[in-house]
Amino acid sequence: MEKLNININKIHHVFISHRHNDHITGIIWIIRAVAQQIINGKYEGNLKIYCHKENVEAIRILSSLLLDKKFTNYIDNKILFVEIDHARKEKILTWDIEFFDIGSTKQLQFGFTTILNDKKKLTFLGDEPYREVLFDYANKADYLLHEAFCLYSQREIFKPYDKHHVTVKEACENAARLKVKNLIMYHTEDKNIVERKKLYTAEGRKYFMGNILVPDDLEVINL
Structure with a gap:
């Protein structure tokens, strides 16, 4: 801050x-x-x-x-x-926020969805991958925040599935299937911060043709 x-x-x-x-x-x-x-x-x-x-x-x-x-x-x-609990709605600033239980098997966890002032839909899925029960919240989102723990090519190194996470490949496949416009990938490993944006974007492009955002620390995304 x-x-x-x-x-x-x-x-x-x-x-x-x-x-x-x-x-x-x-x-x-x-x-x-x-x-x-x-x-x-x-x-x-x-x-x-x-x-x-x-x-x-x-x-x-x-x-x-x-x-x-x-x-x-x-x-x-x-x-x-x-x-908050599942489907709880709150007015925060100018946005109507709906919170939802992501269905984590590890620990109770919530995401949220909202419609921005320009009528665009933004959905945050928490730090676990998309589940089918969240379809209505994530489908056709203008901005989808989806965790991607590591590159698919490095899955044997970082073992994302053991940690209830997925790779760039699955995050991008989910975004493509959900017809998302902008995919924001976060909650990543940090062994190669300098090259992360370039590497994640390049691998993601194989599976998703929408806009891919891999923000660096302190980077501001204008919605």
Whole structure:
């Protein structure tokens, strides 16, 4: 956020998909930073954290263990949890967001879909691959966010299937079958960050003829 010059006072809505360490621990820093700005009299409005019940419980526990009481005093006051479940709809900024259970067999996890201001459909599938039960959410999306753990050519190195992930090949095949316009691939291995965009795009082009986006860290995508 600091590298992109995003002021913490501008953050009022945060979505947490599931409880894995790489997804949930950052919210503790957000809570602390927002609480400090509230104390300083510089934060207007509330911070809303959208997540399922297990996440709420975990965030409460982590906050109580890691943050001073002067910060946690604002939880349930100016820092609010919005507990989501399957098909829950919320108005966030100018968008109508619908959350959905992705059907993970590892741990309860949610994605979401929305229609942007220009009437384009955006769907986030979480960090596990597309499942058929999610067809209505993903079908004909203008933007589909789909994990791709590694190149198909490197599947024996990174073992994506053992981790409930897929490769560029499957992500692109899913996007093609769903008639997606723009595929955004993320949640990748990080052994070759410099060449990742080029390599993932080249392999993906064999299976999907729409627009392929493999964002680098801090890259901004204009929707």
